[in-house]
Amino acid sequence: MRSRVRGSDAATAPILTFLDSHCECNQHWLEPMLERVSGDRTRVVCPIIDVISMDTFQYIGASADLRGGFDWNLVFKWEYLSSEEKKKRQKDPTQVIKTPMIAGGLFMIDKSYFEQLGKYDMFMDIWGGENLEISFRVWQCGGSLEIVPCSRVGHVFRKQHPYTFPGGSGNVFARKHTRRAAEVWMDDYKKYYYSAVPLAKSVNYGNIQSRLELRKQLKCKNFKWYLENVYPELEVPDGGHGTFGVFKQNLKCMDTLGHRAEGTVGLYSCHGTGGNQEWSLTRDKLIRHGELCLSLPELRPGAGLILAPCQNSDLQKWMRRDGDRLIKAVGVKLCIDSARERADGLVVELCDATKLTQQWSFVVNKS
């Protein structure tokens, strides 16, 4: 980040373009982006990032139906446009794509706007998380982020870093930066990040005073505005009232075991770092793990629990009975039971408050 700022300070042209060193620009990549920025200096624009194979340097076109997003772990991800959005774009595929987040390395910005917005957070070192910070900042402080589909730039996506990180791994730096971004820009919503990545709470993120002052001075909007207007697709757990925690039975915790949709659920020693043991209880009685919900494939004793996309169906609704520690499926007398966990994962059996294998405590994460 500091190198980029030094580069921008040295630049004499009115518009800056940042590219990684491992990029190859395609034909007429520059003009479509320049056209957007010269039309409105608060537009911060990216090309479509094509893929250059790290093994053969083969050039592979990327989909034009993608934009940048993230989950509450605040890790950048590509996501497909909604079918509605895709349909709109079919009429004119040259239309720009508004994106909640930029990938990071490749973008164009008006130089005076970059300076006005506070360049980069100079307390970030080496790598990671800066795209999150600048994305929140641009949107919340009155600008916009666009992908310009008529501009294409190839990029070598590497599997690992060709350098070492002094004093920690790349992940540690990324977490520090992400935490700085969360602390400065996300208001109370940062608690969902800490719930999703409990380890982040122990990362020292340094002093953020100057960035908080920048936010105030630029009169930036709050994170609630960003969620409602820029990224309404990012679901706030339980509309903001969800509780994150673990389901504990003795020293073991309910665990996805890394399984995805249709996978079973089991028990694993409680490790206290969230991840596969992190669940949220929602107001509509779902037990969520990210976008997946604890689901009952059929209503009979012995049925094994699976993970399935949350659909708000009755087979995904659970209640915790007062007075005992059972987790009961809504509407039937079936409760989550670990007796056959080793063989079949967690199942439901007829509720029996005297069975230890049906007793769970829900331990809420402190953030």
Ligand SMILES: [Mn+2]
């Ligand atoms: Mn790169």
